Amino acid sequence: MKKITLACVQATPVLMDKEKTLQKVLTWIEKAAEKNVDVLLFPESFIPAYPAGMDFGTVVGSRTEEGRRQFQQYWENSVEVPGNETAILAEAAGKYEMFLAIGVTERDLTTKTLYCTLLYFSPQGEFLGKHRKLKPxxxxxxIWGEGDGSTLVSFDSIFGNVGGLICWENYMPLARMSMYERGVEIYLAPxxxxxxxxxxxxxxxALEGRCFVIGCNQFFTKSDFPENLKDKLANDRPEVxxxxxxxxxxxxxxxLAGPLFDQEGLLTAEVDLAELIQARMDFDPAGHYNRPDVFDFRVNKS
Incomplete structure (x- = not known):
């Protein structure tokens, strides 16, 4: 077993601007590399931003033309997978020999549907795969469609088995169990x-999965939205x-690090992977503490 450095970026995306946000991502990756980070996580839908405060012109039973144009703007700044952005991110991961994961809004060119997606990249500069949020x-x-069991994934790496779930998927006990069953050691929770x-x-x-957990969120305010959207944000939401x-x-x-509030920053923690074994001495949700004779667990991966 060995020591590695885990990290996450809490930053403000250039909201609704895919190209500028990608450049900001690359800057943060370089900062992480200066800290000798081995596994790096960015927040949920960091590209082109989590659309907090936006209603896309919808109420029950009604939509607006302006809201549809906002959706189009969001769609146009979302990420094709695989595509140009994934190639750039893979190159950056390989350059710094870093395991990289980042939340994006993914656009499916065939169906025109958007998905809340977590992308994975290897230290060898490869795009490994993705997880689509099961339940927005x-x-x-x-704005987002539903993912399926085929993207409940984890990846073995030189830093351990890495996988995770997005936001409130982490309140879904069976989704969590699917990660534990895969042997996840570094659990990502954008x-x-x-x-x-x-x-x-x-x-x-962390206690349930007996794994290292990296929780990662964005920091942004109403003022960070582009001018054409600032006056469209819900009035009852706070500035932050x-x-x-x-x-x-x-x-x-x-x-081990954080929680970090009300600012941008890079959280890092040097960890000893031997703790994974020590922690599972008395509890292991998919191993010796499991009762497959009592519970029947199955994931539909189609």
């Missing part, structure tokens, strides 16, 4: 939830739309 939460269903209660969820994940709360937790629930 509440009003997110206006999110848009900046409530204090989310911190309890991250600690619970996402205050962050990124955090790194050990397999026994110890907070």
């Amino acid at each position: 939460t509440a009003a997110e269903r206006i 999110t848009a939830d900046s409530r204090d209660t989310w911190q309890s969820t991250m600690v619970h994940l 739309l996402s205050r962050g709360g990124s955090v790194i937790v050990s397999p026994l629930g110890k907070v």
Whole structure:
């Protein structure tokens, strides 16, 4: 077993601008490389931004033309997978020999559907694959389609088995179990939830999965939106739309870095992978603490 450095970027995307946000991502990757980071996570839908405060002109039973144009703007700044952006990100991961994961809004050119997606890149500069969010939460269903079991994935790497779920998927017990069953050792949890209660969820994940957990969120305000959208944001939302709360937790629930609130920043934590074995001495949700004679667990991966 060996020591590695885990990290996450809590930053402000250039909202609704795919190209400029990608450049910002590359800048943060370079900063992480200066800290000798081995595994790096960016937040949920960092490209082109989580659309907090936007309603896309919808109420129950009604849509507006302006809202449809906002959706088109969001679609045009979303990421094709694979495509130009994934090639650039893969090259950056390989350049710094870093395992990279980043949340994007993915656009499917065939169906024109958008998905909330987590992308994975190897330290060898390869695009490994993706996970699409299984169940967009509440009003997110206006903009994102549902993923399926085929993208409940994890990847073996020189830094361990890496996988994860997006935001409130982490409240889905069976989705979590699918990760534990895959042997995830570094659990990624990009999110848009900046409530204090989310911190309890991250600690619970670590204790339940006996894995290292990286929780990662964005920091941005209403003022960060482009001019054509600022006056379209919900009036009842505060100026700070996402205050962050990124955090790194050990397999026994110890907070190693963060939580970071109300600013941009890079969280890092040097960890000893031997802790994964030590933590599973008395609990292992998919191993010796499992009861397959009592519970029948199956994932539809089609």
